[in-house]
Amino acid sequence: MIRIIACAAVGAVISIEAASAGCLISQDRKSINVVTDNSTTDGKSCSVTCKVETKNGPANISCGGTTPPLAKDHSLCDFDKPEPYYDKVVSATGTCR
Secondary structure (H helix, E strand, O other), X not given: OEEEEEOOOEEEEEEEOOEEEEXXXXXXXXXXXXXXXXXXXXXXXXXXXXXEEEOXXXXXXXEEEEEOOOOOOEEEEEEEOOOOOEEEEEEEEEEEO
């Protein structure tokens, strides 16, 4: 299930095994953050890949790490550019175990 986030950032979130993950683009389009939620009381090892439109065309953003118990918008990694670069998140896929 992909939900579009439309608040201070643009992104896509996907629900995966009692956790959700996605990529959020900053309003200035200079950075992208790979985030996860975990509604369980156990830590989860997560891997996330987002397809993103950039000023240079399509790109995949991927990373992984541990999401702590009961985390909300936990940052697995982020990527920054000196100028607007990220346009929109097309899709997000991931696994958390």
